[in-house]
Amino acid sequence: MAYIPVFALALTGCTPPAATTSNQPLQVVASTPILADLAQTVGGSRAHVTSLVPPGANPHSYEPSLRDIRDIAYAHVALTNGLLLEQNKLIRTIDANLPEPVEAVPVAEHISQYGGQLQRIVEDASLDSLWLGVRIEGGHAGEPVHLNTTKMVGPGQSASFITETFGAVDTVSDSHSSQATRKDLNGQEVSTGALGSVELPAQAHTHLSWSFAKPGLYEITVQAADHQGKTTQEQVVRFAVGVDSAQLAQKLGSEVKVLDAGHADITANIDTGKISLRTDSHENIEYLDPDKTLIEVPTRTLQEIPSGSHYRFLHNDTGQVYLLAQAVLGKHVHGDTDPHFWHSIPNVQAAVSVIRDVMSAADPQGATEYARNASEYVKELSKGHQKLQEIYGALNESERNIITTHDGYRYLADTYQLKVAGFVTPAAGSEPSAQQRARLRRTIEDLNVPALYLERGILQRTSVLAEVASDTGTRVCELYSDTLDDQAPHYLDMMLANANMIRTCSSGK
Numbered sequence: 001m002a003y004i005p006v007f008a009l010a011l012t013g014c015t016p017p018a019a020t021t022s023n024q025p026l027q028v029v030a031s032t033p034i035l036a037d038l039a040q041t042v043g044g045s046r047a048h049v050t051s052l053v054p055p056g057a058n059p060h061s062y063e064p065s066l067r068d069i070r071d072i073a074y075a076h077v078a079l080t081n082g083l084l085l086e087q088n089k090l091i092r093t094i095d096a097n098l099p100e101p102v103e104a105v106p107v108a109e110h111i112s113q114y115g116g117q118l119q120r121i122v123e124d125a126s127l128d129s130l131w132l133g134v135r136i137e138g139g140h141a142g143e144p145v146h147l148n149t150t151k152m153v154g155p156g157q158s159a160s161f162i163t164e165t166f167g168a169v170d171t172v173s174d175s176h177s178s179q180a181t182r183k184d185l186n187g188q189e190v191s192t193g194a195l196g197s198v199e200l201p202a203q204a205h206t207h208l209s210w211s212f213a214k215p216g217l218y219e220i221t222v223q224a225a226d227h228q229g230k231t232t233q234e235q236v237v238r239f240a241v242g243v244d245s246a247q248l249a250q251k252l253g254s255e256v257k258v259l260d261a262g263h264a265d266i267t268a269n270i271d272t273g274k275i276s277l278r279t280d281s282h283e284n285i286e287y288l289d290p291d292k293t294l295i296e297v298p299t300r301t302l303q304e305i306p307s308g309s310h311y312r313f314l315h316n317d318t319g320q321v322y323l324l325a326q327a328v329l330g331k332h333v334h335g336d337t338d339p340h341f342w343h344s345i346p347n348v349q350a351a352v353s354v355i356r357d358v359m360s361a362a363d364p365q366g367a368t369e370y371a372r373n374a375s376e377y378v379k380e381l382s383k384g385h386q387k388l389q390e391i392y393g394a395l396n397e398s399e400r401n402i403i404t405t406h407d408g409y410r411y412l413a414d415t416y417q418l419k420v421a422g423f424v425t426p427a428a429g430s431e432p433s434a435q436q437r438a439r440l441r442r443t444i445e446d447l448n449v450p451a452l453y454l455e456r457g458i459l460q461r462t463s464v465l466a467e468v469a470s471d472t473g474t475r476v477c478e479l480y481s482d483t484l485d486d487q488a489p490h491y492l493d494m495m496l497a498n499a500n501m502i503r504t505c506s507s508g509k
Helices: 006-011 033-046 066-073 088-097 107-114 245-252 345-362 364-393 410-415 434-447 464-472 491-507
Strands: 026-030 047-051 077-080 131-137 144-153 158-163 169-174 180-183 189-192 196-201 205-207 209-212 216-226 235-241 257-259 263-269 274-281 284-288 293-297 302-304 320-324 401-404 419-423 451-455 475-479
Touching: 026 033, 026 066, 026 345, 033 047, 033 077, 033 345, 033 364, 033 491, 066 088, 077 088, 077 345, 088 196, 107 345, 131 144, 131 196, 144 263, 196 205, 209 235, 216 263, 216 274, 235 245, 235 274, 245 257, 245 293, 345 364, 345 410, 364 491, 401 434, 410 419, 419 434, 434 464, 451 491, 475 491
Parallel strands: 026 047, 026 077, 131 263, 235 293, 257 293, 401 419, 401 451, 451 475
Antiparallel strands: 131 205, 144 189, 144 196, 144 216, 158 169, 158 209, 169 196, 180 189, 209 320, 216 235, 263 274, 274 284, 302 320
16 A cells, blocks of 8 residues: 555545646646756746745755645646655655656656766765764665664663754654663663654665763664564664773673774664664675674764754753764755756756656647757757856866865766865754864865855854864855755756856855
């Protein structure tokens, strides 16, 4: 049985749209403003296109409204980005409310058929500590799975959370939800409890921050369950917080190894029923047994609790917590392929061909017009691509190095010969660590990086890059990432704005 959101029932009784005619515009819904802009250009006067995610909103976290549901119910064509860019709730809402026989088309997942090129995500951020996320494997792609944190043993509060792009905090788990106790390895009374859960679509991954109030050994028990009730075994994941991890590992057993750096995921395989720790380094993937692994949370991760009401759930008399930062600011649920394909104009040309064919299949009478519009737009995109090549081609070697707060520009870098020298994304509101400042300072000095970039609209909401820039005398500038706005209402406007920003900011002119 397909998973149907409860609010889909609000449309019971709606009649499916009639087949489009020459007198009726083709009704198109697109998940993002960028896709909507492409679709409207291809559709011209023959199509009416609605973007479900409004301009300026984050497609990674946007949740659908009742108005969105009505637009979906009367659509002849539905376009999504795919590759897990959108919030899973939005995708489920689209699938549940489209009239038969309309099916959503994930555009990014079809561009390879038209000459587009997708890239794998290699998560190799160099943090001062382990970068720990969560991942779901097995199951049916797109179907929701909950990773439940059922118990915690430790000397103080433990919590996990997601800091979103604009600073809001989504609390995933919190040990203060229960005050039961039991004795730890040293015979001390420690708190336990049901902590909470995070929902992910099957085959997806997301980033979390993990906080610990006091030093010591923490044991967090997790279990995954899909919407049909299929579960994994319960699994304990252990953390050595602010203590000698090697010494503690020896105490736990001779086979226990310390995991202290790189990128790892607590990974639930809904098919095998097992939970493991999945690590990857330079595309080398390894699965570790949590029973034989101790995750290190070193003393250097101790920092002040971030300011603001969003972080009031973090409790500690000292005003400090040990924090494994989520590394990527914002709610980024994704798979192994980078979904931000549009930062390469050749990829968008391929996407235009996908949209042309989808519209033509839904409205054969308009096929000639869609083909003409698409052909003209591809030519316009070629001119834009050439313009960007000229702008980026004029940059010197150091000006090609960019550091951002969002790991979403690999297509831009690959297509226009830029280099993403790094990205900085600890929790919004927190101070960059001394090690992070030192590492960025070395990167900036070694590569002579002239500017640091953050997503447009968050300059006033996070001080991370401003702090680092102040240390190094480096400029801070903004780039468009996932959306459009009044200053850049169309796709090519956005791409040209980014190119001009990098040219201006990197040169200081």
